[in-house]
Amino acid sequence: MDPISLSAALASFTERWSPRIVTTVNDYDVRVAKVEGEHLWHVHDLTDEFFLVLEGELHISLRETEGERTVVLPKGSVFTVPRGTEHKPYAPEATAILVFEPTGTLTVGDRHDEVPDHVDATTGHALS
Ligand code: NI
Numbered sequence: 001m002d003p004i005s006l007s008a009a010l011a012s013f014t015e016r017w018s019p020r021i022v023t024t025v026n027d028y029d030v031r032v033a034k035v036e037g038e039h040l041w042h043v044h045d046l047t048d049e050f051f052l053v054l055e056g057e058l059h060i061s062l063r064e065t066e067g068e069r070t071v072v073l074p075k076g077s078v079f080t081v082p083r084g085t086e087h088k089p090y091a092p093e094a095t096a097i098l099v100f101e102p103t104g105t106l107t108v109g110d111r112h113d114e115v116p117d118h119v120d121a122t123t124g125h126a127l128s
Pocket of ligand 1: 042044049087107108109
């Protein structure tokens with residue numbers, strides 16, 4: 001295992017909403033993704049999902065027991081979506097994120113709205 005440059009990893013692909021697995025930690029993946037526009041409402045029943053914004057700005061809408069709200073994460077911010085919370089990420093411009101979640105976690109969760117063509121429903125791709 002050699003050190004991995006996140007900027008080189010991000011430069012190695014162009015697809016939006018299609019995470020690449022940069023490394024693993026125990027049974028968790030560290031994934032990076034380029035995102036822009038809307039993702040979709042989905043929920044991970046069994047796992048929290050950690051986000052770190054590397055470039056740009058990520059919005060995450062949340063449906064909580066108190067109602068719906070949207071958190072805004074500027075570059076350098078972290079946020080954890082709790083398990084069982086419906087959420088929909090959105091990026092108003094080209095944005096790069098790092099996600100930390102158990103290996104095998106599907107990007108569209110265990111339950112979700114219809115997956116639009118511009119979203120990759122995946123457990124993450126290897127870096128090429
Ligand atoms: Ni999610």
